[in-house]
Amino acid sequence: MNENAFRAWIETWPIWPLIRAFGFSAYVWLFLTVAAGMLASLPFVPGKLRGILNIVHRQGARWGLGFLLLHMLLLSLDPTMPFPWTAIVFPSFADARSAVYGLGIFAFYGLIIVMVTSGAVKVIGQAMMIATGLVALRSGVVWSRLAAMGNLGYDEGQKGRGKEGKIGGQNPRRRR
Template sequence: MIHMLVELPTWMLIRSFGILSYLTLFIGMVMGISYSFPTIKGHRKGLLLRWHTYANITGMGFALLHTVLLIIDTFMPFDWAELLIPFHAANSPLWNGLGTIAMYGLLLVLLTTDIRHKLKRKLWLALHMLSYPIFALLLLHGFFLGTDSKQGWAILMYVVTAIILLGLTVLRMQQSIRKRQVKLGPTKHL
């Protein structure tokens, strides 16, 4: 069994699971932001929530595989302390540390979502909004540490995903501002 594990193309799998994790978590973010738009209702809203959940759980699974395979990698092996303690890695401690913090953040967001009915709404929402800085940490971890990050397709992937998330977030914030303005009624100008 050990021989079979050592013979795995671990470096390729580590890279693939890292990219798959990033992309599925990106899809989860897109679905989550889209779910919050007031124009999305009914069956479509339920479908978005379901896919948001599936994407994030799948992304977390890929992230865990990405992390665990670093233990058995023969090219650049990590020990458990390097993986579990932020900024403790011998190689690129900053970028690896950001990945470790992002992993803990992902676990926090997913676990608190599972118990959201036991939390006050404001607390759950504050914890859920950590998804934005967590995603930024994932982007930085992948961009600066990924062995494929200098490839044109990888640069394009990071830039396009960042622009899409930023655009959706700005659009959602604009809708929230408009909704508050409608609730407050017309303002008087001097």
């Protein structure tokens, strides 16, 4: 399949709803990850429930990262307003709404740092892993919430209408 055929096939997808769905799914999984980790650390949680919460904590982070990577991939494949990889990975390369994009990118960095340190717990020690997790939790929650709030209402005023004014018209993020 050549590049033009691949692009034509991608353009048949509902890219914008998929980008939003993957981003929201990542946010929900990461919320469940943080909530399960915090609940598992409480002293009155029984052992069986703590084990289940730890599984949700670990697997939720993996699912959240997977949905986040799909969100980022589709941002780069969006035919109406594609993002170059530099703008997706480095906050200073995003040209429009860079503050909101930067917050999301920093939240992504926080997730990666936590996952790397939790995988390297035998090398860096449990105390360092917990300290890194707490710093990432505090900063990541703030960054991801600010990024989500910055994206709220972005389509407000568009009312689902494209450039032609028809329902289901062009992508509402398209530059005009």
